[in-house]
Amino acid sequence: MKFEAITIKDIAKALNLSVSTVSKALHGSHEISKETKAQVLAYASKYKYKPNPIAQSLKKGRSKSIGVIVCNIDNNFFSQAINGIESVARQKDYNVIITQSQESYDREVANSEHLSSRSVDGLIISLSAETRNVDHLVRLHEKGLPIALFDRVTDAIATHQVIADNYKGAYEATRHLLQQGFRRIAHITSSLSLSITVERMQGYRQALEDAGLQPDERYIKLCAHGGMIQEETRLALMQLLELEDRPDAIFTASDRLSTTTLSLLRQMYIEIPGQIALVGFTNSISADIFNPALTAVVQPALEMGQQITELLIQLIESKRPVTSFQKLVLATELKIRDSSTRPPA
C-alpha cells in the first residue's frame, strides 16, 4: 500500500513548466507572470496539491512540529495541559507529538532523543519522577534544540519555565486544614527530586510553622512513583495510620496520590473528614462528585500549556539567540469541599 500525492513535478510536467517556476508561482513570487501564476494555482487547487512536509522539513531543517514529554496522559492535569499546548500549537501551525515517560528516566531519555532525531523544532517537557539528572536534555539544549519546561522543572537548563504557584497552593491548603482545626497534618508526596515536590513541601512546612507547629517528619511520606504504583501509596498510608499520634488530616501533593489515597481510605472504611480530613492537588474534573467531595488545589493546567507553548514557539522562531528567560508562576485555586470541612463537634 502506498499513498501517492501530487507533487510540484507533476504540475510542472502537466503545465509544461519547470519545477522552479511552479514552486515560485505557488509561493506567489513577484517574478512570475500573472497568467502563469493563475494557471499553476488553478491546477494546484484542482488537484489538491499539498506540499510534502517531509521534503520541506528536509530542505528547511524545520519540521513545524513540537515534541511533548509528560509522565502520563491518563491524568487530568496533563491532558488539560496538552489541550492548552495543542490549541496554541495549532493556531501557530505547529504539529504536536505527544509522548509519555510513565515516570521512567529511561523512557524520558529515549523519548527526548527520539523526538530530537525526528527533528521536532522544540521540546516541551515535564520531568519524570525518576529523573535526577538532566544531562540528556542539557546535551540536546546545547546542540541548539529549544526546550521549554513546565510543571516539573529544573534550573539546570537555562530556558523558559511555566509552573503553578506550588508553594502558595500548598501553603493555602495546609492553612485551610489548620483553620478547620486540624493539627496533625500529614503530607503524602512524590519524589524529592521533583521541583513540585520540594515547592509543595515548603509551602506545607511553612504553613505549619506559621501556625506555631513544628513539622513532624514522621508525617511526611514520599512515594517515588508519584502514585502510579498503588501499593507504594498504600504502604505510605498504612505507616501513617499506624502512628501513635495518627494524623487527623492528610495533604496529598498530586493528582494520582489524591485519588488513590481517597480510594484507599474508603476501602478501609475510614471516615472523611470525620476520622481523617483530606486535601489534595488535583485537576480531576470529577472532584466534586467524589465521596466525599474532595477539597482540591487546582492548577491552571490549560493556561500553563498555552503559556509554555507560546514561550517555546517564541524560542523556536527567534532570529537571534535568546539570553533572558521567563519563569511564569501561575496561581492555583483552592476549591474547598467536604473532605476537609470539620464537622460540627
Next chain:
Amino acid sequence: MKFEAITIKDIAKALNLSVSTVSKALHGSHEISKETKAQVLAYASKYKYKPNPIAQSLKKGRSKSIGVIVCNIDNNFFSQAINGIESVARQKDYNVIITQSQESYDREVANSEHLSSRSVDGLIISLSAETRNVDHLVRLHEKGLPIALFDRVTDAIATHQVIADNYKGAYEATRHLLQQGFRRIAHITSSLSLSITVERMQGYRQALEDAGLQPDERYIKLCAHGGMIQEETRLALMQLLELEDRPDAIFTASDRLSTTTLSLLRQMYIEIPGQIALVGFTNSISADIFNPALTAVVQPALEMGQQITELLIQLIESKRPVTSFQKLVLATELKIRDSSTRPPA
C-alpha cells in the same frame, strides 16, 4: 537557533570513505570489509550518529508514524486507549501523533488531511459526534492511506475495526437495573450518528423488551455533543425530571455523560440511588470513589488501543492489498457499585 546532527557525509569525510560505503557499513552489508565496518561503527557510536528520520522518510516514502484522531484526550477512555496505541506503536518502532477533534466535524476533516499530508503511514480514528459523512476518510483511504477504526466506527470504509461489545454492555447494564427492581429507566446518550449510540441504544431497548417493557421514547434523550457541553446535558436531565412518570433510573451512554449527570443530580440534591439510580458507560479510574460509587460499564480501552494498532500496522506493512477485514468486538465489564443498588425497602 539550529540543531545540528552528525550525518553520513560527516562520517565519510572523516574516515575518507564514500557515503555509500558508510551507508552500507551502517546497515551491515555483506559487501563491506570487516575492518571498514568496524571503523565506521566505532566512529558512528562515538559521535552518536543517528540516521535522520526525515531524510529516511523522504527516501522511503514512509514516516514510521501513525496518526490518531479522537474526540478528546481529557477522558479516561481515550487516554487509556491511547496508552494502548502507544505501547504497541513504540514496540514496533512507530511514532504516534495524537490529535483531537473536540467532537467537531470540521476539525476531524482538518486533522485527517493534515495528518495525511504529514505523511503518516496510517490513521487510527474514532469518529466525532458531529460526523455524519465520512467522505474525507474515504477519499484518503482510496488514495491508499491505511485507516483503522475504533470505538466510533463506520462501515462506509472497508477496513479493520475494533469496538467494545456496546450492545451487550448496554443490555447488561439495563438488565441489571431491571433486576434491581427499577422500571422507568431513562437513557441519556450521544448523537445517533455514532455507531456506539445506536448499538448501546439497541441493547437498552432489547433489555427492556425482554423484560416485557415497552421502551418509552420520552425516556430517551440525545445529547449531540456527547456531554462536552454541560448545558445540553442539564437540559436533557431536566426534561426527564419534569416528566409525569419521572424515571427511577438513568442509564448514561458515555464517560462525560455519566460524570456530568452524576454531578448535576448531586447539585439538585437528588438521592442516588434512592430517588434515581444511575448506571453509566465510563472508564473513569475514580468511579469507585464517586458519591455514590458509580456502577459502570467499563470498556477494555487499553486492549482496544493495542488491537487496533496491531491491525493498522498489519495493514501498513502488508505487501499486497488487504481485502478481508476484521471487526473485533471486545467484551465490556459491568462493575456494580452503589449507584444502582436498590436500597432495602
Next chain:
DNA sequence: TTGTAGGCGTTATCAC
C-alpha cells in the same frame, strides 16, 4: 519572466 542546477540526508543501483 522562466529555467537550470545544486543540495537537504539517505538509500539503491550500478560501475569499478
Next chain:
DNA sequence: GTGATAACGCCTACAA
C-alpha cells in the same frame, strides 16, 4: 570491497 550517481520533493541562487 568500494565509490559514483541518481532519486525522494522541495527550495533557491544564479543563469538565460
